[in-house]
Amino acid sequence: MDKVNVEKQKIFRSNLITFGMVIAAYIVVEVMMKTGNITSLLKGLLVPLCIYSILAVSLNLVVGISGELSLGHAGFMCIGAFTSATWSMLMKSSSMPEGIRFFFAILIGAVSAAFFGFLIGIPVLRLKGDYLAIVTLAFGEIIKNLVNALYFGVDAKGPHFSLEDSMHLNMDGGTIIIKGAQGITGAPKNSNFTIGVILLLIALFIVLNLINSRTGRAIMAIRDNRIAAESVGLNITKYKLLAFTISAAIAGVGGVLYAHNLSSLQALPKNFGYNQSIMILVFVVMGGIGNIRGSVIAAVVLTLLPELLRGLSDYRMLIYAVVLIFMMLFTSAPAFMQYRERIMTALHGKNKGGKEMD
Amino acid sequence: MAALLKVDSLGISFGGLKAVDKFNVEIEKNELYGLIGPNGAGKTTVFNLLTGVYKPTNGQITLDGDNITGLDCEAINKKGIARTFQNIRLFSQLSVLDNVKVGLHNNHAYSTLDGIFRTPKFRKVEKQMDERALELLKVFELEGYCDYKASNLPYGQQRKLEIARALATEPKLLLLDEPAAGMNPNETEELMNTIRLVRDKFDMTILLIEHDMKLVSGICDRLTVLNFGQVLKQGLTQDVLHDPEVIKAYLGD
Numbered sequence: 001m002d003k004v005n006v007e008k009q010k011i012f013r014s015n016l017i018t019f020g021m022v023i024a025a026y027i028v029v030e031v032m033m034k035t036g037n038i039t040s041l042l043k044g045l046l047v048p049l050c051i052y053s054i055l056a057v058s059l060n061l062v063v064g065i066s067g068e069l070s071l072g073h074a075g076f077m078c079i080g081a082f083t084s085a086t087w088s089m090l091m092k093s094s095s096m097p098e099g100i101r102f103f104f105a106i107l108i109g110a111v112s113a114a115f116f117g118f119l120i121g122i123p124v125l126r127l128k129g130d131y132l133a134i135v136t137l138a139f140g141e142i143i144k145n146l147v148n149a150l151y152f153g154v155d156a157k158g159p160h161f162s163l164e165d166s167m168h169l170n171m172d173g174g175t176i177i178i179k180g181a182q183g184i185t186g187a188p189k190n191s192n193f194t195i196g197v198i199l200l201l202i203a204l205f206i207v208l209n210l211i212n213s214r215t216g217r218a219i220m221a222i223r224d225n226r227i228a229a230e231s232v233g234l235n236i237t238k239y240k241l242l243a244f245t246i247s248a249a250i251a252g253v254g255g256v257l258y259a260h261n262l263s264s265l266q267a268l269p270k271n272f273g274y275n276q277s278i279m280i281l282v283f284v285v286m287g288g289i290g291n292i293r294g295s296v297i298a299a300v301v302l303t304l305l306p307e308l309l310r311g312l313s314d315y316r317m318l319i320y321a322v323v324l325i326f327m328m329l330f331t332s333a334p335a336f337m338q339y340r341e342r343i344m345t346a347l348h349g350k351n352k353g354g355k356e357m358d
Numbered sequence: 359m360a361a362l363l364k365v366d367s368l369g370i371s372f373g374g375l376k377a378v379d380k381f382n383v384e385i386e387k388n389e390l391y392g393l394i395g396p397n398g399a400g401k402t403t404v405f406n407l408l409t410g411v412y413k414p415t416n417g418q419i420t421l422d423g424d425n426i427t428g429l430d431c432e433a434i435n436k437k438g439i440a441r442t443f444q445n446i447r448l449f450s451q452l453s454v455l456d457n458v459k460v461g462l463h464n465n466h467a468y469s470t471l472d473g474i475f476r477t478p479k480f481r482k483v484e485k486q487m488d489e490r491a492l493e494l495l496k497v498f499e500l501e502g503y504c505d506y507k508a509s510n511l512p513y514g515q516q517r518k519l520e521i522a523r524a525l526a527t528e529p530k531l532l533l534l535d536e537p538a539a540g541m542n543p544n545e546t547e548e549l550m551n552t553i554r555l556v557r558d559k560f561d562m563t564i565l566l567i568e569h570d571m572k573l574v575s576g577i578c579d580r581l582t583v584l585n586f587g588q589v590l591k592q593g594l595t596q597d598v599l600h601d602p603e604v605i606k607a608y609l610g611d
Contacts, residue, residue, distance in 0.1 A: 213473025
């Protein structure tokens with residue numbers, strides 16, 4: 001029982017470090033803001049940093065914990081963004097207090113992204129490996145393109161949809177909310193750094209606790225050996241779908257933050273296209289697959305870096321590439337991993353020699 | 359006494375090939391039963407039929423009075439059959455303890471939300487699971503390895519862990535697919551003791567496939583010999599092993 005408790009404490013401490021890291025970063029930034037030591041460039045990056053961290057955490061649940069390579073995560077972000085922005089636009093003129101409205105926007109974004117994650121997950125999770133990656137990529141693109149063509153308006157008679165143009169909505173007065181490729185303009189700017197950090201902490205809380213529970217163990221067991229998992233009576237479909245749906249919901253929350261951080265929201269390839277999906281995957285891979293804290297660090301470093309290196313103009317992407325290579329080595333090369341393990345054991349002052357059996 | 363497992367003219371064909379045909383067996387409760395036969399005789403196919411990996415083309419499987427023919431793996435495990443694999447299949451990235459706790463999954467339940475919000479129920483059930491898992495690991499002298507990654511265990515211990523995980527699902531019948539494969543004589547000896555211990559301590563019924571005749575003659579009460587997918591001989595271990603037909607099947611003319 002002692003060893004079990006030691007293991008538990010180790011996990012608890014590791015989770016605490018993750019939360020502590022985020023809170024510490026928040027305090028530092030808040031102090032910098034209060035004392036005016038922050039550039040406007042960095043200030044503009046604060047909310048995106050939270051968004052990308054949340055997305056990286058959410059994708060790591062699918063890629064690292066569930067072991068499925070999904071390339072459609074920007075699609076779920078897109079759904080979260082547009083549903084929540086639509087809600088906020090509808091409720092903008094009502095008497096609902098701003099805080100409560102935004103709270104519901106977050107819920108709506110999460111639930112609708114989860115709903116689509118569930119729907120898409122049913123057929124997609126029957127596939128494996130490369131096939132799954134390709135199909136999720138396709139679904140991501142479909143979502144983005146559909147939203148890009150969608151017209152949506154509300155009048156006295158209720159909601160109107162069209163995929164043609166605003167004339168086909170047959171509106172009788174009322175307001176058009178989603179204007180096809182022009183998207184949504186004028187959504188309230190409710191996102192701020194504090195809310196971003198709180199949502200990131202909630203995402204971390206959900207994912208980390210999920211991993212270290214009965215459900216998480218089942219998900220990881222299925223990842224490690226599907227046939228053995230079936231043989232001990234695990235419901236494969238249920239747990240795969242569960243991981244995918246939770247991940248989609250969290251990605252949807254990232255989308256809500258995104259939508260309420262800009263005055264105009266469009267479904268462009270650079271926002272919600274496959275480039276974005278790949279970017280999120282890069283955060284996950286660079287942070288170490290299955291390493292939740294790593295994805296947050298990678299998302300922050302890799303979002304900040306290109307902006308901070310702007311002054312170096314031509315050398316910017318060169319340095320970015322070098323950093324990518326080093327991060328990959330640091331998180332995934334066996335020699336580095338052993339080195340890190342040695343440092344960790346030295347720090348904990350315990351000799352765990354012989355733990356790796358050759 | 360009615361047999362725990364009753365298999366009646368079980369068969370499966372892949373295309374035109376009858377991999378297993380008219381397979382019959384009756385295993386009594388608390389029995390140690392051996393399934394032997396030359397390579398390619400269809401022994402593992404029988405296991406895959408019993409555990410629902412393959413659906414039989416004909417025949418019937420009855421476990422403890424329940425007809426379990428054609429159910430899938432998950433359902434059959436819940437009915438009470440657990441197995442190990444010829445090529446070890448552990449959850450390699452999980453710890454030794456967690457491997458057993460995955461086995462305990464269905465019998466120690468709390469919801470996903472309990473897990474996320476760390477409710478008292480979560481704490482209580484997790485504690486029970488830890489205790490139960492450690493108990494099981496202790497039987498196999500693995501409790502000292504509980505924080506190891508499963509893939510870092512030595513080979514012999516991995517085999518034992520697989521048995522522990524199967525037992526964690528609280529089966530009525532345990533199927534062992536070549537438990538002694540790749541073991542040296544000392545390890546095989548130790549394994550024999552472990553299997554006996556499992557039978558006595560857990561009051562378990564065990565069906566095993568094995569090539570190691572020392573192990574088979576040492577622990578099995580009764581045997582079925584399979585050749586070309588059909589039952590060649592059935593009966594008490596010593597009778598079967600000395601049967602000229604069985605010797606012929608193994609050694610040729």
